[in-house]
Amino acid sequence: MPTYQNFNQSPQGFLKTVTIIHAALTFGQVMFGVLAFAESGKTGIDVKNTNNPFLYVVPLLALIGFIASNFLFKQLLNNVGLKNTLREKLMVYQTALIVRYALLEGASLFAIVCYLLTGNLLFLLISGAIVLYFIIIRPTKQGTQNDLNLSYEDQMEFNRTDV
Secondary structure (H helix, E strand, O other): OOOOOOOOOOHHHHHHHHHHHHHHHHHHHHHHHHHHHHHHOOOOOOOOOOOOOHHHHHHHHHHHHHHHHHHHHHHHHHHHHHOOOHHHHHHHHHHHHHHHHHHHHHHHHHHHHHHHHHOOHHHHHHHHHHHHHHHHOOOOHHHHHHHHOOOHHHHHHHHOOOO
């Protein structure tokens, strides 16, 4: 089990860090999608070509990414109760967020690559849906407190700006 002795960030600094990570991952997906669309220029949705394996793989991978990201996120958060300090809880939370984001981003990037390979706009739309969900689950102060189910003492420490 890793130790978190070197985590010297304040709770406010933590929130800023995970917000920057989230924004960078979101921006990367959006920019890759925009560049792929500009490069390809194809705007057709083709669901009739049932010989295209990506027509099955991309939606399935998006669904698996969505389910797995939420499942693993919740599983990792189950370990938060074992931690004593707010800093340890925040590190577990950061790990859970990164795992969640990675699974979603992987499915989104795969969909964009499939769009580049096939020109089927459906794949870019699936990536867009993942990005929208990605935006919805952005890290917030209230969301962090709710996800971690912080005690009153931890909430007071989390809300302090001089930590």
